[in-house]
Structure formats: C-alpha cells, structure tokens
Amino acid sequence: MTLLTIKGMRVEFPSRRGHVTAVQDLTLDVAPGEILGVVGESGAGKSTIGNAIIGLLEPPGEMTAGEITLQGDRIDTLDEVKMRAVRGARIGMIFQDPLTSLDPLQTVETQLIDTIRENLGVSEREGSERAVALLDAVGIPDPAIRIKQYPHQFSGGMRQRVVIALALCGEPELIIADEPTTALDVSVQAQILDLMKGLCRDRNVGMILITHDMGVIAETADRVAVMYRGRVVETGTTEQIINHPTHEYTQSLISAVPPPGRRLARFPLVTYIEDAQERPEGLNLATHWLGQSRDYGAASDTLLEIEKLHMRFVTRGSIFPSKRLFLDAVKDVSLSIKSGEVFGLVGESGSGKSTIARMITGIYKPTSGSIRFAGQEITGLSRKDAAPLRRQMQMIFQDPFSSLNSRMRVKDIIAEPIHFHGLASSNAEAQKIVNDLLDVVGLGAQAAVKFPHEFSGGQRQRISIARALATRPRFLVCDEPTSALDVSIQAQVLNLLKDLQSELDLTMMFISHDLPVIRQMCDRVGVMRHGQLLEVSETESLFTNPQHEYTRHLLDLMPKFSGFGAQAAE
Amino acid sequence: MRSITKTLTAAFLGSAMLAAPASAKEFKFAFQGDAGTMDPHGLFETFTLGFQRNIYEGLVARDGNMAMTGALAESWENTSPKVWTFNLRKGVKFHNGNDFTADDVAFSVERIKTEGSDMKVVAALIDKVKVIDDHTIEFHTPAPNPIMPLQLEIFYIMDKEWSEENKTTEATSVAGGDEGNFANLNANGTGPFKLESRQSGVKTVLVRNDDHWEDIDSNVTKAIFTPIDQDATRVAALISGDVDLAWPIPVQDWNRLESADGVKPLTGPEARTIFLGFNQTDDELKTGGDATKGKNPFKDVRVRKAFMQAIDIEAIKKKIMRGSATPAGLMIAPQINGFTEGQNTRPDHDVAAAKKLMEDAGYGDGFEVTMDCPNDRYVNDEKICQASASMLAKIGVKVNLLAQTKSKYFGKVLAQNEYDTDFFLLGWTPSTFDAHNVLSALMSCRGGEDNIGAFNLGGYCNPKINELTAKVQSETDQDKRQAMIEEAFQIHSDEVGHIPLHQQPLSWGVSDKVDVIQRPDNVFDLRSAVVK
Amino acid sequence: MTDTPLTRAPRTRIGRFFDSDIWYSFIRSPLVILSAIVSIAFFAAALFAPWVAPHNPFDLASIDLLDSSLPPVWLEDGDPRFLLGTDDQGRDILSTIIYGARISLFVSLAAVFFSMVLGITLGLVSGYVGGRTDAIIMRIADVQLAFPAILIAMLIDGVVRGVLPRDLHGDIAIYVLIFAIGISGWVQYARTVRGSTLVEKNKEYVQAARVIGIGPVIILWRHVLPNVTGPVLVIATIHLAIAIITEATLSFLGVGVPPTTPSMGTLIQVGQDYLFSGEWWITIFPGIALAVLVLAINLFGDWLRDALNPKLR
C-alpha cells in the first residue's frame, strides 16, 4: 500500500527568458512509516517537490503536468480551501532553518495549541494537553514549563524539535522534511535524525527527507531517489544506491564523498558533472610565474608559531564594567606549523577555529598572545610594516558568493593584490599574471572579463584561490573552503588545493568541521572546542587513536557512509 | 493668566448655558497682524493704537471724518503760547469703576516718559503738567505749539490706582521681566469696550462697557478680533462668513467680494502716500557695483529725475492696484492740510527721456543698487517694488530687491540701524493730518532737534526746507503758512527728493450684516460698528 | 531556497544594463516609462531653460507690467505670446515655471547631493569603524530624526537670518536653503549605508581585501561603497521628491528663495494671492507642474525600490 504517489510531475517557472522547468517526469511513491530520501545537488529541484506536494509553490511556479495522490485522493487539483485541510492535518512540513521557522512573537504554547485546534478542532484544554505531550514526544525536557516560553529561549536543536512538534500537531500521515538538519551542528544533527526516524516508525508516518547530504541519507532513509537536473535518475533502497549505484551520476556523486576511513591521493575525476574543470595539461608550475622568484627568507623549519593566543569579544557593552558581557572565542591557544605542512583545525561551529584564522591573517587583533611568522612577531605590526608579510600569507574563505566583490570584474579582483603589493610593473604585465593564474586554477583566461555572478559556486571558489595565489604566498589559510559547495564540486576544489600545495610547496592551515575532508587534506590536525585546543596529532593517529574524549565523540558522530564498498551503517 | 482662564471659563459657561439674549450683537473682525500689546504706551504703531482706541481714550479724538472732537477733555485752549489747558470730562469712570481725574492724566504723562515707553515722541511735546483741579490740567510745552491737541490723539489715559495696584506704573518693556508686564495683557480704560480676554497672536475678545459716557452708534455687545496673516485665509474667512470685517483685502480680490453673496469691498482713498527714496547722504552707494565705485549717483538730480520718469505709475495703478490707487505728484494726500492740486503733478512716464538723463549724468550703462522693501506693510508693497525694479531695468539700472517683513525692514532702514539703505519704498500718513508733519519727518535735513528728519531715510537735505518747516510750525496765519508749505514742496519736487508714487486705497471687506465707518487713516473704530 | 532552479543573477553593471531585469521591468511598465519621461523632460527644460522657455522672466528689462495678469491663451483675453498666461508682474507663466523648476531642481538636487555625500560618508565610517564613533554618529542621527526636515531647515534659515547681515541673506538664500534641506536629510542615507556597511564589512570579500593588506579608506571606497549604492539610489530618488516639496513649502512659508528668483514654491505662494480674484492660472499651473514633477519622481522611485529589491520580484 502506498501513502503518497507522484506520477509524471512537471513543475515550471515561467520567466521572461522562457519557462524554466524545475522538475519533470517525476514519479515517486512513499509508503506509511517509510522514509524516502530525495538526494541531489543544488538546482536539482528537490525542494520544489516538497513545495509542489503541499501546494505552496513560490509564484510564479506551477505544476503543469502529473498528478499527486494521497491515500488515493487526488490532492494536486484541490482548491485552496480544501488544500488547507490537507496541510497540517494530512501532510506536515519541516523546513531547513529552525531559527526562522517559528513566529518570534508568540509562545510555543500558542503556536502549538492554535495549530492543534485549527487542524483537529479540539477544545482548548485538550489542545493544551496534546501540546505538552507532543513536546514531550519530540524530546523536550520539562515540556509543561518550556511550553510557556518564546522561541528565542530555545537553542537551535531544541527549536527544530519544536518545529517537528508543530509539524506533528495535525497528526499528519506524511511529513516532508526539507533539509531538516543542514543548519545544525553534527552532534545535534544526529539526535534530530534519530528523533525523526523514531517518530516515523512509532506513528507509522511516511516521510520524504530532502537533503544534499549522502551521509544523512545513509543514516536515515529506507529508500532513496537521486535527482539530477529536475529528474529522478535512479531510485532504490538505500543499500542499493550507496553500494551498487547503477546510474553514472549516482556513481560520480558517491565517489566524490570524502571517505572518512582512508586517505585518497586524489578524488576521482567526476566527468559527469558539467562544470568539471581541470587545468590544462602541460602547465609547469616550476617555470610559471607562480613558481618564480619565491624570494622569501630562508625557510626555517617552523613557519608559523602561535603562543597563548587569546581573543575576547564584547557581546554587551555597558558603562558599568560589571554589566559587560564577554565571549572568549579563543582561549590561550598555542600551536606551530612547519614549513610545507598542511595543518588542520577541526571543531564545531563556535569552537574558535575561524577566529584563529582571522587573527593570523590580521583581520582580528588578538587580545593577547603572540603570532610569529617566519620568525617575526606580527601581532603588533602596523599595516604598513605588516604588508610584506601579508603578501606571504593569504586566505581562502568559505562562502564563494560573498568572498568576491560582485561589482568588480574577475580580472580586477585578481589584479587587486598584484597592484597593491606592486608585483607587476605595468597593467599589461598584471593582466598577463591574471590570465596565468586563471589558467592555473582551471578557469582559463576568458574568465577575466566576466563578473562573479556569471560563475557557479565552484568556479567562484577557484577565482578566490587565484586571488589568494596572486601574491605568491607561501602560507595559505583555508577557512572551510568547500563547506558551501556540493560534494562533487568539493572534490574538484580539494583536488586543486592538493595539487597546488604539493607543486608550490605551500604551507597550509586547513579549517573544517568535516572530519572526512580533514582526513583527506591534512598532515596534522588540531581539535578545538569552546575556544580551546584540545589535542594536536598526526592525522592518521588522530583517526585511529584519538586521545581526547571529545575527539572520540566527534569521530563517533561522523557519518559512517564511506562510498563504494563500505558498509552502510545500521 | 489665571484670571484670563477664569474669565474665559465664565464666558464659556455663560454663552453655553444661557441662550444668548436677543439684543446680543456679536461682531467679528480680522486684521493681518495682531495688536502688539494692550499697553497703550508700549508700541507706537497705527493698528495697535487703533485697536487700543476701543478700550482706552485720549483727551481728544477724531470722528469718522477725521474731525477733531473732545474725548476725555471736553474743551481745551492755548492759554498762553507755551501752555495748553484741558478741561476734563466729569463723571467718567474706568472699567474697574475708578473715577477719571486729572491725576490719571498726570500719571499717564509720567508713564510715557518711562524707559519702556514707545510714546516718547509725545512725551517730548510736554515739558511738564500742572494739575489745577480734579478736572482741569495744564500742559506746558517746550516751545509754542499751535497743533498740540492734534498730536495728542494717540496719547491714551490710564488709571493711576489700577496701575499702581498692578505694579505697572512703567510702560511695558521686555527688559523688566514678568513684573510690570501686567498692562501688556490686561487693560483698564475708559473706552466703550472692555477687554474680556486676550491670547496674543490668536484672539482678543472685547465686551461692551455699558457705563461708557458717550452715546455711540454701535450696538455691538461683544467683539472678537482675530489676526489672520495669510491674505487668502483672511479673504476666505470673510467670504465664508467667519468674520464680519477683514482688512486689508488684496485689491485684486475686490471683484471676488463684489460677486460673492453677503460681502462687499469697502474702499476709499487712504491719506497714506507711498513713495520711493534715495540715499543722498553717503559718498558711495553701499550696495552699488563697480559702476558706482566711489560715487553716489543719487546725489545727481538727473538720476533721481530719470528714476521718476522711468516709473510708469499708470501701469502700476492699472495692473497692480487694479485701478484703485491715486497717482501722486506730491508727498501728501488731498485730505492733508496743505495739499494743493496745482502742485500734484508728475513728469510724464518717458523711458527715452529717462535714458537720456542717465546718459547725461554719466550712467548710460546703468548701475546696480539694492532696494529695500517691506512685504507686509502697504497694499501690494512688494509687487510695486518688483514692478519698479523691472521698469528701472529698462533704463539700465539693476535693482536687487530685498523684500522683508515690516519688522525686519524697519529694523534695517530706520534710525536705530543708521539708515542702512540706498533705495527704499516707504509709506507715510501724517498723524496730524497736516503737511508740517511730512515736512518735518520726511523732508527736513536730519540731525536737527526734536527728531527732525527722523524718517528722512535717504538723508535728502535742503536747509531751506528746514527753515520753512520751522516757520510753518509756529506760523498761525493760514495763508502765509500755506504759501510756505507750497514753497517747500516745490523745492522738494524740483529736486526730486523722493519719488511720490500714489495714495493707496483703503481696502476692507465687510459683511452685508454690518455697517462700519472706514476712517481715511485705516483705523477701524468699533464705535462705528452696527450689526444689522 | 538553495534549490530554486531560477538562480537569479545578482545585480548587473551598466554595460549589461539593457539585458538586466531592471531594464526589463522598466520597459514593461508604461506608467514608469511615462514618469521617467516626465522627469527627464523637467530636468531638460530646467537645464536648457534659456533655450526652452519662450521668455526670460529674470530679465527685468523684458517684462512689461502692462502684460500682467493675462489669462492662458485659450481663454478670452489670452495673448498668443503667453501660452499659460502671465502673472501679476507680466511674466510668462510657462517661462516662470520652467525657470522656477530650474531653481527648484537646482536646490533639491544640490541638497540631495549634499545629504548623500554627508550621509554616505558618515554611514560608511559609522558602520565600518563601529564602536564609539558609531555610537556618537548614530545618537546624533537619532536626535536629528526628532526634527523633520522642514523644521531643521526653518531653524537654520532663522539662525542665518539672525547671524548674517540682512543684505547678504538674499544673495545666499539659495545656498542656505540647500544647506538646510541637505543637512536635514543625511540621516536616512547614513542609516541605510551603515546598515549595508555592517553587512558588507563582514562579507568575505572585504576580509579578503584586508588580508591583502588594503587600508580601510580604499576598502570603503572601492569595495563597500559600490555595493551599497542600490538602496542609496532609491533613497536619493525619494529624497529628491521630498526635497522639492520641502523647498516649495519653505518658499511658501516665506523662508525660502527670494521672490526675485522665484522657485515653484514661491510661484504658488505668490499666485495664492490671486486664487480668489479669478487669476487662478498664476497658482494652479505651477501647482500642477510641481505635483506632476514630484509624482513622476515618486513613481520612478517607487518602481526603482521594488526593482532593486530582489525579494520583491
């Protein structure tokens, strides 16, 4: 028996440049109690499915073909009033961001009770009882007390639990969860996934779990539909898809996921993905501009040395010192990075790893402590005195969309550091260097005249890399360089970074929350939590023989998905 | 403040609770500004004094035809060359019930000599006073003064006891702070109306004084005065019946009033002469450009004459004054004692002749000068200035117009600011209705005694005129006097000391429901108001 | 919304302007096109007034008082020389409107520009530097918000009248007005720019520039400023409309430009004296012109705000 059936669905967004087809020929079904994973990368059309089912497509989008039936009832043709009776009562929905999904001005209680009464038509009192019970069911401690609170008094994970409780208010038969854990930390993510799994099983509710994360699918879904460019390319049980994918796209997608269990020299080249780029053959970096005149002082063994670095932010200013609130983002961290080494920093959000990167590169001024680069103390330097050192260290940022100034052409973006540090004697020379750099990162010189928005996320990250390389640095700080990218793109960017690192003998600090990625990239790893550096060790020994309890905890939470041949967990 | 509140409350309760008696006649009127103060000695200004006239009275008064009549004085005589004796009216009471006596007159004379007084011009006429008895008083003058009673019309008498009780024995001055300020807001006169309430700049309510000594025409029991400074609002208020009398009415709105139901314009010639004047004192124009470096073209009579011929007074009359002005060749109006029709001529409007004169004077290419002009004092004052500017442009003179509100304008051009003007527009009504006033105030050289030439802003100076003026002052033979006046005016006209423009019209708007008498000096006297 | 297939192109440069969504949205709305045409017509007429206007109302020598108060040409007594009639001094109404628009637009544009420069500078500094500087600037902005433009402008005018010699006032009245209207408008810009700067300065492209070693002034100028121009443009458009009204209102209240060089507000004020006397054209035509100009600019600004706001599309 199937709960929901979608047949031949097609969703189009009319625009002045012609209709954009977001989803086509989509056929899916979900059984009661079953979790169907819908996986795909950005632009695959997976969120559109959820919105289409529930009848809340963003205008001007509309479903132009196909049918949706819920327990035999056709629901795609219902009018607004009848559709409203379906929403909440028969189909619940969970959105990605728990911070914005709740009305900030009403108590959790009001939101729950109003939703329950609207959907079930019960009395105020019964509604209240059900609300408390629901909160209890989603694992909120002291539900009778916490129900009186406002959303901002809950943490992110707790809020997502409230969102789930709200989705369950109308006792729906089906829940659509759209990236329900993407905005959460790994440890919280696991709990929420467990909760959802349990609820589906206990209440015999079907679920469509929309995600980009193969790991989440592997952990949670019973069956998987892989989407690519608005179409389902492959459907099957989770085990089948992960271990024996038949479609070429699925294969490349899975091969791009960094395996947590071992270190690859390079990721396999994913040919299926269209903007896959490798740089031209025969480019010899040793003779290239980048390789020339690396006129730095003698490379000492230790390039960067950090001692007792401390960073304190004021979170609430006040004229009374006792009223001020502080956040110690980094607490007395000491570490050193050897020349030619890739040093990894891993930790959850708020652990202080990005703050360290920003102190090294001079964006933040440390509260106390010292940073020595190539033997020179850099914390107290004026901007002018620091300039020669700045040239030697560059940074690659996380968000490919905000890290490039959208008002500048690519050539100007890359040329800016060249001009600033006076590395070219003429505009023509600078242009030449820009073109070379674009070649190096695999974009080609024709990219120079374009604007950032004309590029995809992965390509933009390549531009960022080209800009970072433009000063011929010897030290590169990569702050979550791939976490905003789809896995297949991530694989390519990581490949590029690996190549550059080895060919140019770069020293790197590589920051990530993603342990498998760390394992692929780093020689040594430091683990951070709450601003403290808990443990530093060689990568292999960290993964095989973690010393600190927290490290072990992190490793436990690491998705067990490991690509071809590995066993899907549970 | 509190007392006003009380009276206001009482008034409201009164009017709200009782149906108004059939005989109650309410009269509402509006002017473009407010009376500056209720203190009769606080401000020498036509409207303020005209308004106070309903509450306070002087020894003498003028009736609707400007004829002298007795008010608080029943009769007066020049008992010796330097003494005037006034026989005061008996049985007159102030609004608070106090009797009016010669002591009050003596007190009032003292009061206008105090620091805050704006009536020092009047005070200067009186050397000392001598109380003969309760109802007889002598005024001793510094020199023989045959027209003194005329000059006392705007000198109002206050109650000595009341002033002492309320600590307002000195004329209201801002320097004194709150104390002594009482008379600014409160009034206790002998006039036919009592001050019931006053919010300065907003509303002043007068009620009939039933104990008034005089039998007047008015049947008004309550008069409400509101200043409305926007012309359009004032006209609208009249047309919509919100006020019964409003003035001034822009001359261009006369037709509108004619065609509207229930209202009509009330017009007549005003004794005020509007004229232009030049700086003839300085050796270099204050506001001139390069063309007048080190020179003052206005010292050349040809330039002054050219200016006069350049101005097309008929066009101003027809277009700006809508036919309502009387073009003038003399500095005084026909109503003024000393006027001769034969002298009231102007040179023809002739641009070519004017240009020729300019060339002869060496200003063929013209020059630049700033013109001072009030914009809320005379009928269409600013528009006249603008028109003059464009007419003068045709003979090459670039006039930069500085039009300002009257307070700023007067603040700039009058004596206290050392006559800071090169070229100006001014209007003048001789308060005595005698030519001597004009000769003395406008046409005599400045710097003499007794404020002579005080309003001769441009400093036109011909000692001969001063001489004649002094003679006119004390000459009692009317024919001789007239001859001297004419001689002085002829000198002035020949030298184009000023450019007389016209007598402006009185321009009031009245409701058909009321009758009022319009005085030629633009003063509205409630004594004449009758509600039909 | 990472999944929306219609990934919207971020803002485009002028070079690609005609391919942009803004241009598309523009050519699709006739009302906006009309308002743009009207605005441009006003600007052009004002700019080229000496060539466009049939008469020069400021050339006093060319005015004849005998031509005054003529009705528009289509009415009885209308004179073909004066399409919209003449005012009380004999000036051609059409020409005075054109020259008046010139003054109104000059004052408003200059005031807007002044506000904009001041507001953007303070906003950038406030947002980028932060801390005490930010607090001080924003408190001043708060205080100033208590006083509407018109009030500030009047105060400044009053002060200038009190401080400067009287004669000078006429000459510098226009600059006083520009200063007064300008100084009263900076808060909007400063707040918006500060808000955008706070967002932009934490964006990684700014951090990237800092990593390169670039100093704050160049970062603000080259990186932050171009990225905050969108909202500034919208504010400037709407501010222009407000500035025109403010100028007109001040002139109407008698504290604006002197009547010898009348702006549109002065014209309306002067004409108001003739509303009851039947010479309605003296005030009605400038009134209509003012309203149409402001309406056109507002319509344009309204559309611009929507068009530049990606969320609304």
Add this chain to the structure above:
Amino acid sequence: MISFLIKRLLQSILVMLTVAIIAFALFRYVGDPINNMVGQDTTLEERAELRERLGLDDPFFVQFGRFVTNAVQGEFGISYQHRRPVSELIAERAPATLELSLLSAILAIAIGIPMGVYTAIHRDGWLSRAFMSLSLIGISLPTFLIGILLILLFGVILRWLPTFGRGEVVQLGWWSTGFLTWSGIKALIMPAITLALFQMTLIMRLVRAEMLEVLRTDFVKFGRARGLPDRYVHFKTALKNTMVPVITIIGLQLGAIIAFAIITETVFQWPGMGLMFIQAVREVDIPIMAAYLVMIALIFVIINLIVDMLYYVVDPRLRVDRAATGH
C-alpha cells in the same frame, strides 16, 4: 525591565541635553539678548550692567547650567515679539497644536494601518492599486496646496466648514479644548485631514512594505504549511510581526506631525505652537525658537519612551536580553 527603562531614560536625558546645547547656543549667540531687550538709546554702561545682571559674562558652563535649570522649570525668557514669557505663550498655544496633532495622528493610524494591511494582503487587487496610486498622489501634493484647495472647496465654495482658527474653545484648567463645542469640532476637521493625509499615506506604505516582508518569512510559510487559515496567518502572525518595526517609525511620524503642523497651522491660521514658531522664525524671535526646539525634542523623547515600552510589550525577545536581538 527597570534597567532597560533606566538606560532609555538616560539616553533621553542625553538627547535633551544635546538639544538644550543647540537651543542655548541659539539663544546665547544667535540673537543678542541685550540688543533685543533694550532700546537704541540705552548707554553702554547700562548695557554692561544688564549684561552682568543677566549673567552673560559668566563662564559658558555656568550660563548653560542656568539655561538648563530655567528650561527644566519651563522658563525660556521673554519673547521679543510678544513681550511675554515664552513659557506662558507655549502653555497657551500647546493645547491647540496637541489636539490637532493628536486627532491627525489617530486619523493617520486608524486609516493608514488598515489600508497598509489590505494592500499588502491583496497585493494585486484593483483596490490595492487604487490605494497605492492615491497614496502616491498624497505624498506628491504639498501639504499647503492641499490645505488651500480644501479651504477653497469646503470653506469658500460649499461653506460647510470654517476656514480658519479653532472655533469656540472651552477652558479646562489651563488647557483649552476645541473638542467640546460644535464649532470647535467643525474647525478641526479640515486642518486635521490636511495634516493627517501625508502621514497616513506614509504609514500605509510603510505597513504595506513591512507586511510584505513578513509575509515572505519562513514562519509565515510554515504557518501556512501547517494548515493555519489566511485570517490567522495574516493577522495573528504577520500583522503582529509587522508592528515591531512599524511602531518605531509611527512613533517618529507622530513627532513629525507636531512639527509638520507648522504648515497646516499657517494655512489654517490655527493658533498653535507652529504658527507661533514660523512667525518667530520670520521675526528672529530666538527665545521662542529655542523653546520650540526643546518642546519638540521633549515630545519626541516622550514618544520614544512610549514606543520603547510598547516594544517591550510586543516583542518578547526584548524581555530577556535586548542586545541579543541586535537592532
């Protein structure tokens, strides 16, 4: 709550002090108090004596301190024009302005907000488009022009309403009100509408913009997705969230109404503070200008305090930690 209020109060005092400095500077340096007090024939010695008596030779801070002390007691000196203490004049004029502003504010809010909500919900309806077009015309016509046209139509042509002034007023203690007499109410109608029109269109457009913003939020979408009806989503969720930013701006607008009253009062000859102020500006009557400035600031500060308290009521996030929400 207490500490929050104290903080706001301190800020308000700071604002008032800033304005006081400006007012003082106006008072002390723009208009020469001596020149404005004495006649032209006062001797130099007398002037010097007056200077001393008025304390104009004292150090700046002493003078400023005295100014503030006086201002707190409502003393701003004596108007040059009216020759009366400014405090008295203000007390006399304030009721007229406050009543007019209050009525206008109520009109603007009572009509503006519902229209804004309507146009946001029915974004493309013809009535919404009509409202939006009208509102554009509303903000494009200068207030004074609207006033003149209203007077012409209702006062002169139709003769329904009085063209100027307040009509009959009733004294309630020192407060004079026009609400208690028929003529007072009739006199209020046109000025109040004229004054309200601009603010009304502003509020309407603001509410619409904010509401559209809120209607796009996730929590509204989530509300719909849980089957909550439109009525609930629009009014209980969206409108309430709209009010948070709207309250601030409406607060500011109310302050603006009082200042904008200058224009309306001039056109309608409304005997309020605005009319007095514009006359003061023309006459350079500095004490009135200074006092008016301080009055407006005070009203602004009071409104702001009320707005802050309203915020507190509406937005629960503030009750815990204001800094966390980062306005």
